[in-house]
Amino acid sequence: MNFNDKGYTTEQLTELYKAILLPRMIEEKMLVLLRQGKISKWFSGIGQEAIAVGVTAALQQQEWIMPLHRNLGVFTGRNMPLHKLFMQWQGNKEGYSNGRERSFHFGSAPHYVCGMISHLGPQLALADGAALAYKLKGEQKVAVAFSGDGGTSEGDFHEALNTAAVWDLPVIFIIENNGYGLSTPVNEQYRCESLVDKAKGYGMEGIRIDGNNILEVYDTIKGVRDYCISHQKPYFIECITFRMRGHEEASGVKYVPPELFQQWEQKDPVKNFEAWLVNDKRMSTATIAAIKNDTKAYIEAELAIAFEAQNIVPHTEVEVADVYKKVTEHFGATMLHNDAVTYKETGFTSDKKFINAISDALKMSMDQHPQLVLMGQDIAEYGGAFKVTEGMVAVYGKHRVRNTPLCESAIIGTALGLSLEGFKSVVEMQFADFVTVGFNQIINNLAKIHYRWGQNADVVVRMPTGGGVGAGPFHSQSNEAWFAHTPGLKVVYPSAPEDAKGLLIAAINDPNPVMFFEHKALYRSISGPVPNGYYEVPIGKARHIQAGTDISVITYGAGVHWALDYAKNHPNISLDILDLRSLLPLDYDAIAAAVQRTGKVVVLHEDTLTGGFGGEIAAWIGEHCFDQLDAPVMRCASLDTPIPFNIDLEKNFMAYSRLHDVIEKLAGY
Template identity: 55%
Template sequence: MLSRKTKSSPVKFENTQLSNDKLLDLYRSMLKPRMIEEKMLILLRQGKISKWFSGIGQEAISVGVTKALNSEEYILPMHRNLGVFTSRNVPLDRLFCQWQGKARGFTKGRDRSFHFGTQEYRIVGMISHLGPQLGVADGIALGHLLKHENLVTAVFTGEGGTSEGDFHEALNIASVWDLPVIFCIENNGYGLSTPTSEQFRCKDLADRGIGYGMDSYIIDGNNILEVYSKVSEIAESIRKQPRPVLIEFKTFRMRGHEEASGIKYVPKELMEEWEEKDPILNFESYLFDKGILTEAILEEYRTEISAEIEENLQVAFSENSIESTETYELNDVFQSFEYEHFVKNENTENIRFIDAVSQALDSSMEKHDNLVLMGQDIADYGGVFKITEGFTEKFGKDRVRNTPICESAIVSTAMGLSINGMKAMVEMQFSDFVSSGFNPIVNYLAKVHYRWNQNADVVIRMPCGGGVGAGPFHSQTNEAWFTKVPGLKVVYPAFPEDAKGLLNTAINDPNPVLFFEHKALYRSIRQDVPTGYYTIAFGKAALLKEGEGITIITYGAGVHWALQTLEEMDYHQADLLDLRCLQPLDLESILNSVKKTGKAIILTEDSVFGSLASEISAIISEQCFENLDAPVVRVGSLETPIPFAPALEKGYLPRDRFAQKLKDLIDY
């Protein structure tokens, strides 16, 4: 329990503007999360909550920043910022249910502590991979900027998080694009047990803002008046002149990284020094000295807060343990999407695959005025494949945006745009480069709807594939990295007509879609394609050829290899299935075909081990075993990185091996 200080305060308060009511509000707003934490630490020892990340000693930052923002402005806290939630008046019973994994929490028992967001209170919680949070703030702020809203976004990180690449990427994006973001660094002395002396060499973390061309400040994070007044001033300035600002709050973590960690690694004298700077006790003494706070008022606050805590705890404790069903859980992985079918018109033109992609983007930009395209060199240059050539003249640079070379933060920015009610398309210049943006795709975009009912309205275009002599870093077909991740949709067309219709659907779909486009098909495949806007439903394979003898299952360039092989063999007894969409997968068409023919061969450009071909093979073996007349055959590329030299690349790719294995299976 708090014990008021009596000696002179090491925290120096200066106030000439704030009313007594405001001063008392700031004090009570810090007292509330402190009292909640003290209760949570008791419950933790009793085994009634599973984990706790304490913000004791840092309440002035959470409360001061939140109080300085307007209620409609987003704030992105960390796991020690309870004061953000209480200052936004999030109901305590829901917070307590969240920490106990109850249904009325914000994640339906699917995530713990502060790993959640709530649109109602304009709070977006972090994930354990801390870095993406900063890019998400960029996206939210970009949305405000594009909608001409004079609003600020504030995002928190610890001093440890400033070493992550996402931190630097996000600051650079915000600076280049003049985004209205306040980057708040809580420099609390230790990243878990690692002191700042082993984390960075600059004197102050605020100095890092200089390198990104932004204003930066150092604020005493234990001084509520300094935090609130300075952040209020900065926020008002940013609303008038949008730009990012970096603030380093000097503070200390008075308890372990989480309670199990303890604080044995902290020197005793350092802990005592910071105990003297307790933000609540020092402010309390200041208010008593000024005659603003009295014992009666203090007792009233403590009684009210204590009663609120106990009342809401009983509500949470009385709620039954969460129950669910398999169907309910599966249905929450994606936001519900009612596919709207736009019929193809009768007018066609003979165009290339690459033209079909460009047309889909163009028509989608016209259909959705909240759609933003982002990627390296996609603006005036039109992208390395010239797919967006002429787009800036038609739609403007606000909506067709060149990005710095920072895939991770750009994916996170796309997530932030979705949170702010917009749509985003991110072009990976080459699908290989997605490895630099892998974390926010599989840990943020894929999981966000299941975790707290927020969709990720993001399409990531993935120029991919070999056959063009581009070597190990520009030729991968890496769809299997994503087909196994719940929450992602994966599309991989083989023809211009499909590419146009499926890309239109991908942009309409409010869920994250990885859209693979084989580079070797861009200018080599032509087709008569409807000129108008149309869509094609996901999860429907195309039966390109029909026969009774064998089922060929493939996608992407593999479709064209299969067609050429069948023509060369003059074989007309094959069912040839072009999957088109890999997630969701058209299992019905696959299984019906295999049950009819009794033989199946799966062709992928990916190496076989761990590929989608392996998964389809397993499904066929499980569900069609009694219908099979031969083993299920998989054909893929060599188990090596893809080489550059034409002869080596030809040996790597599976086209020739497919012809032989197809013959062998037909003759089996």
């Protein structure tokens, strides 16, 4: 191994040696603790330390890094207290995730380290978001994302690199090619000769380096960092290395030919660097021994502190309360409670269509929040598929109203990366159906990040949803129930222009991820009075639309208008109508009041019956309001089929085609 110090001082080389030695000695101690049963799992990076250590040392302390399993050197390189790291690995309350996460699945915003998820590829797009924030702020910084050779097979790898290239983002993508994705060798992962060959296909520069040579890693990253900042472009680095342990300790290494361990033992990044320092007379053997003794003492002292930590005592209230970041700011918005609304503080009202109310909310929020970014396919000059953002790019510029490549996962990940730097973002799904491509980012990254390590995801995902427009099974689905099942998300679904504006403003002001459903059939068919001012409608509060004495209809979205229309055409039945407006969190008090008012309940929604959100409402009523019921709770939902294209078939599919039969049946009890 050829070390070229390029004029580094002995002091600099000593610091690099200490930096690479520390994670090696920590790992050796962790393997002992694992055998003793004091930790439950460990992903070893022995043999790969030069990459994480060299990368971290070459960056500024306030540049975001997205590490993975084998990057202990990132955490130690950012000077995170070792006793706190030990507490994290032991699942202790005083760790970085309050005992809620394992091993390296955590982050720390003060140290600019972003916690990984097990789905490795999505972390790459978060670096895009952090880098976009640097670009928008004019800061001379880069973001760095790690991936393994296996992760390059994931679609998120392509999406993140393509987005970084198209948007000219200062991101460094580090690929640790250790030859195996768990047990799968690289010849079963890709067919290109080298992974760095992929860089050219994205229009970015790339280089392949010896990942076991810490000076080569350090020097390369310093130069690449300067390039990314000066050219405002991404860069791809493939680091060739090898892991000397299993994917994790329980998996073993039987699938690896023994001769590979012999070959790579000769390339050990710590031992070779140490030998070079001694042979080049940069350090003496006595100095090396003293550093090792000091490091061992430091590890033992920090471990002793960790062992003193108290066992976790679970508190259900604490766990539930920490799913969301508390909403502390409303940014000057007036709060409207619609059962007794006055518009004195919001200015006069105007009659607006549903779609215009949403546009108004976006415009006012863009004015209110200079660090709010809109992203989505065709939303700039074209104005989006439904023209919600038409004209906005002329006012706010393409840096804030951003057309995206066709990559829902990367854009949602980018939005989360923007949150790391204090930005807000609104991501438009062209159709709610297309969110499936970004499902992982929403469910596993956005929703869980605050509960896992206290980082909020200040992201709104706009979801043009629903049928009634003859668009068929891939443009008309009602998929709100998918997200209402996920703790950490908020799910909002307005039915009226006034609520659409106020709820969207509230969603943007909310520091938590919000899935904001907009029924496409309501965009231009529904109008109503909308306050001209900047106001919020509270998320999690239902609205009592109409008082009645016979049957309570609990619904949301287009269902509200179906119920109102039915009541108008059947004056012999007195319907009480409750518009939920928010599905997560849910207004249980309003639901209980609706049950009490009539004793008979229909839960109405456009989604299919099986697995639809109405089942949750019906179950809750049966459990908590049974003594108030005069009949079984009935659900009125769409057929358990995909939504068809033909208009007559679609009408037959829709829940409203069965509403009369359900109400008649319930009225007969």
